[in-house]
Structure formats: structure tokens, C-alpha cells
Amino acid sequence: MTGFGSYLWLEIRRTLRNGRYLIFTVGFPAGFYLIFTSIYGNASLGVGAVNFGVEYMVAMAAYGAMGAALNSNSAALAAERAAGWARQLRVTPLTPMAYVFGKAAMAVLVTLPAVLLVALLGITLHHVQLSAEAWTGFVLGTWLGSIPFAALGIFMGYLLDTQSAQGGTMIVYLGLALLGGMWFPYQVMPHAMQTIARVLPSYHFADLGWNAVAGRWVGWGNIQVLAAYTIVFGGLAMRRYRRDEAREYA
Amino acid sequence: MGRWLREAWVAEGASPAVSHRRAPPVGEDDGCHGRFARTATSARGPPGVTLGAQEVRPLANAVEFRGVHKDFGTTRAIDGMDLTLVSGELMALLGPNGAGKSTAVSLMLGLRQPTAGTVHVLGGSAAAAVAAGRVGAMLQSGGLPPNSRVAELVGFVRNLYPDPLPLGEVLETAGCTEFAERHVERLSGGQAQRVRFALAIAGDPELLFLDEPTTGFDVDTRRRFWHSIRGLAARGRTIVFATHYLEEADAVADRIVVLQRGRVVADGTAAAIKARTGGRDVRFRLVGAQHAQLTGLPGVTGVDIDGEHVRLRTVDSDATVRAAIRADLPLRDLEIGGAGIEEAFLALVNENVPSREAGTA
Numbered sequence: 001m002t003g004f005g006s007y008l009w010l011e012i013r014r015t016l017r018n019g020r021y022l023i024f025t026v027g028f029p030a031g032f033y034l035i036f037t038s039i040y041g042n043a044s045l046g047v048g049a050v051n052f053g054v055e056y057m058v059a060m061a062a063y064g065a066m067g068a069a070l071n072s073n074s075a076a077l078a079a080e081r082a083a084g085w086a087r088q089l090r091v092t093p094l095t096p097m098a099y100v101f102g103k104a105a106m107a108v109l110v111t112l113p114a115v116l117l118v119a120l121l122g123i124t125l126h127h128v129q130l131s132a133e134a135w136t137g138f139v140l141g142t143w144l145g146s147i148p149f150a151a152l153g154i155f156m157g158y159l160l161d162t163q164s165a166q167g168g169t170m171i172v173y174l175g176l177a178l179l180g181g182m183w184f185p186y187q188v189m190p191h192a193m194q195t196i197a198r199v200l201p202s203y204h205f206a207d208l209g210w211n212a213v214a215g216r217w218v219g220w221g222n223i224q225v226l227a228a229y230t231i232v233f234g235g236l237a238m239r240r241y242r243r244d245e246a247r248e249y250a
Numbered sequence: 251m252g253r254w255l256r257e258a259w260v261a262e263g264a265s266p267a268v269s270h271r272r273a274p275p276v277g278e279d280d281g282c283h284g285r286f287a288r289t290a291t292s293a294r295g296p297p298g299v300t301l302g303a304q305e306v307r308p309l310a311n312a313v314e315f316r317g318v319h320k321d322f323g324t325t326r327a328i329d330g331m332d333l334t335l336v337s338g339e340l341m342a343l344l345g346p347n348g349a350g351k352s353t354a355v356s357l358m359l360g361l362r363q364p365t366a367g368t369v370h371v372l373g374g375s376a377a378a379a380v381a382a383g384r385v386g387a388m389l390q391s392g393g394l395p396p397n398s399r400v401a402e403l404v405g406f407v408r409n410l411y412p413d414p415l416p417l418g419e420v421l422e423t424a425g426c427t428e429f430a431e432r433h434v435e436r437l438s439g440g441q442a443q444r445v446r447f448a449l450a451i452a453g454d455p456e457l458l459f460l461d462e463p464t465t466g467f468d469v470d471t472r473r474r475f476w477h478s479i480r481g482l483a484a485r486g487r488t489i490v491f492a493t494h495y496l497e498e499a500d501a502v503a504d505r506i507v508v509l510q511r512g513r514v515v516a517d518g519t520a521a522a523i524k525a526r527t528g529g530r531d532v533r534f535r536l537v538g539a540q541h542a543q544l545t546g547l548p549g550v551t552g553v554d555i556d557g558e559h560v561r562l563r564t565v566d567s568d569a570t571v572r573a574a575i576r577a578d579l580p581l582r583d584l585e586i587g588g589a590g591i592e593e594a595f596l597a598l599v600n601e602n603v604p605s606r607e608a609g610t611a
Contacts, residue, residue, distance in 0.1 A: 002381070002410065006406050009406075010403075010406045017397040018397050080393070080395050080396075083396075084391040085395040088387075088389055088449065090361060091459075092410045093381055093382065093412075094410050248361075249361055249362065250362065
């Protein structure tokens with residue numbers, strides 16, 4: 001893993017300057033949070049449920065974190081493979097494994113600003129008050145729960161070319177957000193859509209945070225589903241990566 | 251090296267590189283590739299190399315191709331290549347587009363694996379040499395990543411190598427200092443190419459590959475670039491560059507390997523290659539020159555008369571000139587020169603049957 005640390009640092013700096021990353025992971029979630037909470041205020045979503053301001057804070061933090069994990073690679077990865085930067089790195093001592101795991105680690109790390117920004121808006125604008133355990137569970141869950149989406153972003157970066165990667169990532173991203181209950185609360189979904197949501201990683205990702213803010217601490221079921229998706233997406237990413245290796249460097 | 255290489259980009263004044271130029275290799279008199287050590291000036295040369303002509307002995311080979319073939323599907327890119335590159339050489343891979351230059355460089359870098367035959371780099375596999383940080387390369391297809399700055403990229407690549415050059419020195423040597431803080435998206439083509447050169451030398455590798463390195467350079471930048479390359483060669487670095495610019499190979503390289511259809515068709519110094527393929531040119535002015543009379547001179551293989559300007563191609567310029575003077579031809583403005591590298595090159599690549607003895611001797 002020669003060069004992993006320096007590579008990770010370079011990748012983080014590059015991603016934080018990436019306009020797409022900033023718009024989709026910081027701009028949109030924060031913007032949606034401000035708009036929708038000002039429309040619906042802090043209405044309660046039912047008996048025993050947390051109010052809308054808290055619920056939507058979790059949803060938008062998860063939405064932003066998922067966007068960061070997906071968009072920090074995917075199209076950017078496809079573009080740098082096409083431009084020959086990946087090839088240039090192959091003639092340095094940076095190992096191919098350090099390259100791939102550097103990408104994955106970067107994707108997980110750059111989700112944190114998206115989570116923290118929405119949490120900060122919740123605290124400052126809607127005076128969200130949670131216990132220390134709830135805050136910790138929410139932030140850690142919404143941060144580290146993004147790991148399967150980091151794997152998915154790498155998979156798509158190897159699967160798609162530069163042109164299709166941008167659109168393809170958007171469709172997957174928005175589809176997961178919509179069907180996973182990030183935009184419209186799970187509770188108000190029709191039954192059929194709730195069934196769909198329950199098999200998607202995005203729902204379990206957001207639910208990890210919802211469980212935490214509702215005081216239910218760790219949602220083990222959510223973690224199991226997310227771990228399974230990590231194995232699937234990670235396996236697919238590794239397969240595409242090996243195939244790319246065999247084609248480009250045989 | 252810092253100071254004087256820095257001068258190369260800043261001011262093209264006195265050229266210390268010339269005095270640093272290594273002595274010609276022993277055994278080069280036959281015009282073939284020197285398989286023996288040059289009088290090495292390398293601080294990093296392998297142990298056991300002693301300076302002085304008496305004790306020169308073979309060095310470790312930087313690159314060794316043995317019976318290398320490389321196929322892409324049904325296309326044969328490299329067709330039986332044997333090639334040995336000695337540490338410290340400055341070699342040009344010359345050939346038209348599609349001759350196999352880039353494929354050969356990819357094999358030397360471990361980016362491609364041979365279909366048949368063996369490739370050794372610095373005594374082991376190409377991948378091992380790259381992983382150990384002993385190799386640097388400027389690829390034809392190597393792009394720069396968006397959202398990064400020049401100094402940041404060069405600094406990152408430096409960190410990957412065990413014993414890199416200081417950052418400032420890399421930027422100066424490659425001529426990148428003035429735009430070191432710029433985003434790579436804002437660079438001109440020539441500037442981006444210089445950054446790629448900086449990335450190649452950042453780790454101070456002992457073996458440097460440059461694939462079509464001067465593409466996108468203007469004349470001035472090109473001259474400075476080669477000045478830096480000669481400086482690196484003077485420090486004992488082994489350098490391979492692929493080019494289709496004949497004059498670059500002629501002016502810069504100690505040794506030229508000409509590729510055609512994936513084979514080595516010639517291998518030697520620029521002078522040897524020129525001599526091998528067309529002998530020499532004898533030019534003079536002669537009023538009333540007669541074609542028949544000139545064709546009969548010994549050694550002459552071609553006659554070109556344009557008014558009183560005569561150009562003879564000959565395999566033995568001494569015999570040709572002596573005979574012309576004995577015949578009392580009223581020659582004026584006599585000039586004898588080598589055939590141009592361009593003619594030599596065209597003659598070589600147009601030969602249908604590649605000459606193997608030069609490549610495999």
C-alpha cells in the first residue's frame with residue numbers, strides 16, 4: 001500500500017475543490033433542508049415520532065452523505081481513467097491497491113462535511129436538541145453508513161465511461177433518495193413504496209439516523225442490510241477493477 | 251544539478267551541459283551499440299565500476315528484451331525484439347507512427363506484458379523496478395487530474411519515491427516554477443507537458459522513459475527541454491525517449507534504435523546509421539557536368555545534376571574524390587558530408603526486409 005496516505009490527502013483536497021461535489025453534497029441538502037423545514041415547520045409526524053425538523057435534518061444529512069460518497073468518485077473516476085491520470089500513476093510506486101482504497105477512504109471521509117453542515121443548520125435554525133447519545137449515533141451512523149455508497153461510486157466509475165457516468169450517477173442517486181424516503185417521509189408513503197424502500201440501502205442508511213434521533217440507539221437491522229450492500233457493491237467494484245486491469249495493462 | 255539546470259530554463263547562456271557530456275562509449279567504433287560501460291560519471295552507478303578506460307567493464311543492463319513479441323488481438327505490435335540498454339545510455343527509439351515505439355515503452359514500464367519473450371528492467375521485472383521507485387516516465391497518454399494544482403501534484407508524486415529531488419529543483423528543472431500554484435485545468439498544452447516532465451523526474455529515478463516528450467512544445471521550450479535531459483544524462487541517468495522527430499534523435503541521443511513494424515531495423519549512433527544507409531554526399535560545382543562521366547567514378551551510387559551544381563552519393567567518398575581530381579575535372583566548392591538522417595531513416599523504414607544483424611549482434 002505504498003503511497004496510500006499521500007494519495008488519500010491529494011484526493012481529499014481535489015474533491016473539496018470539485019464543483020459537483022459541493023453542489024450535490026453541500027448545496028442541495030442544505031438548501032432542501034432550509035426550504036422544506038420553513039414550509040412544514042416543526043410539525044409532528046405522528047404519535048411517538050420526532051418532529052419534522054429533526055426527521056428532515058436526518059434525511060438531508062443522509063441525502064448529502066450519500067451524494068458525497070457516490071459523486072466523489074463515479075464520474076470523476078471515469079474521467080481520470082479516460083484522461084490517462086490512472087495510467088500515469090501506474091508508472092509511480094503507488095500500488096494499484098493503494099489507488100483503489102485511497103479512493104474509497106476519500107469517499108467516506110468527504111461525507112462528513114455534508115453531515116455536519118446539515119446538523120449545524122438544525123441546531124442553529126431549528127434549535128434541534130438531542131441527547132449526546134442521539135447526536136453521536138446520528139453523526140456516526142450517517143457518516144460511516146455511507147460506506148456501501150462509496151463502493152457503489154467506485155463500481156460506477158469503473159463500469160461507465162465519462163459521458164454516461166454523470167447521468168448514470170444522477171439517476172441512481174436521485175432514485176435511491178426518492179425511493180428510500182429521504183425526500184418524502186417513509187411514514188406518508190403508500191404501502192407498495194414502503195416495501196420497495198425497505199429493500200434499498202438508502203432507506204436503511206437514513207433509518208440508522210432516524211433510529212438514533214428517536215433514542216433507539218443502534219439499528220442492528222439497518223447495519224446488517226448496509227453491510228450486505230457493502231459486500232455486494234464492493235465485490236462488483238473489485239470485479240470491474242480487475243477487468244479494467246486485464247484490459248488496460250495486459 | 252540544481253543550479254546549472256536551473257540556468258537552462260532561465261537563461262540560455264553558457265552551456266555547462268556540454269562539458270558534462272560523457273565520453274563516447276568504448277566499442278562504439280564499429281558503429282554499433284556500446285554494450286560496454288561508458289566512463290561513468292554517475293554518483294549512483296553500480297558498485298564496482300571504476301573510472302578510467304583501462305578498467306571499464308560491463309554494467310548492469312537497464313533494459314533487456316529477449317525475443318519479445320506483443321500481440322493486440324490479431325495485430326502484432328512487437329515482432330521479435332531483442333534489445334539491450336546499458337545503464338547510463340541516452341537512447342532514442344525512432345520510428346514512424348505505428349512502428350511499436352509506445353508499445354515497447356509500455357513493456358519496459360510493465361504497463362503491458364509480452365505475448366512471448368522476456369523483458370527485464372534493472373535486473374528484475376518492470377513492475378518491480380516501478381514499485382521500487384527506480385523508474386520515472388512521461389507517457390504519451392498520461393493526463394493530469396482536474397481540481398489539482400501543479401506544485402501539489404509534483405509534491406504528491408515526490409512523496410511516493412524513496413529518494414526524491416527537492417520540490418523546488420524539480421519545478422525549476424522542468425520549467426514549471428512560474429505556474430506552480432496554478433490549477434492544471436488552466437495550463438496550456440505545453441505547460442501541461444512540462445508538468446508531466448516534472449512528474450517523471452520528481453522521484454529522481456535512475457531510469458527515465460519519455461514517450462514523444464516534446465509534443466506541444468514550441469522551438470524554444472524544446473531546446474530547453476533537451477538541455478535538461480542532457481543534464482540528467484550527465485548525472486548518469488539512463489534515458490529512453492521515443493520520437494518520430496529525426497532531428498531530435500540525431501541531435502540528442504547517444505544511440506538510436508530504429509523500429510519498423512515492431513522490429514529493430516537499425517541500432518547504432520546517429521553517424522553509424524547515416525553511414526550504414528547511404529554512405530556520403532559529395533557536392534561540388536562543375537560547369538558542363540556530364541552524367542555519364544560522373545556515374546563512372548568509383549563508389550558512386552547516385553548522381554544529381556542541377557545546372558552546375560552536382561551532388562553525388564557514394565559509398566566511398568575518398569575514392570570518388572581522388573578519381574575526380576585525377577581525371578582533372580575542374581571542380582569548385584567541393585564539400586563532403588554525411589547523408590542526412592532523414593534520408594537514412596527513410597531508406598531504413600522503406601526496406602522490406604529488416605536487417606537483423608544490427609539489432610542482435
